[in-house]
Amino acid sequence: MENKKILVTGASGYLGGRLCHALLSHGYSVRAFVRRTSNLSSLPAASSSSSNSHFELAFGDITDFSSLLAAVTGCDIIIHSAALVDPWLPDPSCIFTVNVGGLKNVIQASKECNSIQQIIYTSSFFTLGPTDGGVIADENQVHHEMFFCTEYERSKVMADKIALQAASDGVQVVVVCPGVIYGPGKLTNGNIVAKMLIERFNGRLPGYIGDGNDKFSFTHVDDVVEGHIAAMEKGRPGERYLLTGENASFKYVFDAAAILTNTSKPRLTLPMWTIEAYGWISVLFARITGKLPLISPPTVAVLRHQWAYSCEKAKKELSYDQRSLKDGLEEMLPWLKNSGCIKY
Structure with missing residues (x-):
């Protein structure tokens, strides 16, 4: 696939920026699809080039079909990582406009542009639903759809159906489902682990959240990036691949962070009802201040639920590799310190 030109949507985001850098290092040409108002600090310089790679910007919006079609023209592959990942927004309809409508636009643009050979769609572990009861799920789990914790979760379930239907209709779509992404990089709402560690080390989160029985599949951002590239090179159209990692609780994250930084572990356990009350107060202030x-x-x-998953399929078919959460935090914490976000 050398010399292929890749359009990356959501290129200015936490994952998208690192995808652009990695694709260039793998010898691909990259066109980053960004808004005029986007913060481009995480992207390569637009003049970056070598004999095997080239980087350029295309301006537009995933919800604006004409700008997307113009950006797609001349590309071979689309990596569609653009999404609104916020669990709460004052107007949740925006989440569906971007996450569902945006994917529809990408699929339609690929049909109208003869050069597009493949779409890599960045889905989410939320697509498969919770794993309550100690289950570790794989790609065969189907979301129960009896409830959705967030509108983001609902939107990604809807989008997943659209992606798989497009694949059954002959569109070359490969779906990748990252876990909770963490690691160095842009401090967006997609980097929730970094944000919670910042709150913890700055004293604004004085204890554990809940009883520590939560489970999430934590995935280092660079493992997710390499998983995307492997899915592009080896993935089968119409298949989902979980790009997940170590299944652990946020209590483990806080404890590991304390050990790695030689600082004290939290002494308090904050019951879920207090966290929920804080959440409602935070929403009230968000409506007043506009800060999410x-x-x-x-x-x-x-x-309140568990989200534990297996990445064995990605390991087998994509040679996907996952680092341990401890190893990932060992890299991430000094980065947060050197960035001035935390002190220890």
């Missing part, structure tokens, strides 16, 4: 909350009632709903 770190914790909101939908976030608490997510924390």
Whole structure:
């Protein structure tokens, strides 16, 4: 696939920026699809080039079909990582406009542009639903759809159906489902682990959240990036691949962070009802100030469930590799310190 030109949507985001850098290092040409108002600090310089790679910007919006079609023209592959990942927004309809409508636009653009050979769609572990009862799920789990913790979760389930239907209709779509992404990089709402560690080390989160029985599949951002590239090179159209990692609780994250930084572990356990009350207060302030909350009632709903997954399929078919959470935090914490976000 050398010399292929890849359009990356959501290129200015936490994952998208690192995807652009990695694709260039793998010898691909990259066109980053970004809004005029986007913060481009995480992207390569637009003049970056070598004999095997080239980087350029295309301006537009995933919800604006004409700008997307113009950006797609001349590309061979689309990596569609653009999404609104916020668990709470004052107007949740925006989540569906971007996450569902955006995917529809990408699929339609690929049909109208003869050069597109493949779409890699960045889905989410939420697509498969919770794993309550100690289950470790794989790609065969189907979301029960009896409830959704967040509108983001609902939107990704809807989008997943659209992607798989397109694949059954002959569109070359490969779906990848990352876990909870963490690691160095842009401090967006997609980097929730970094944000919670910042709150913890700065004293604004004085204890554990809940009883520590939560389970999430934590995935280092660079493992997810390499998983995307492997899915592009080896993935089978119409298949989902879980790009997940170590299944652990946020209590484990806080404890591991304390050990790695030689600082004290939290001494308090904050009951879920107090976190939920804080979430409602945060939402109230968000409506007044316009600043999105770190914790909101939908976030608490997510924390009340378990989300543990296996990445064996990706390991087998994509040669996907996952680092341990400890190893990932060992890299991430010094980065947060050197960035001035935390002190220890």
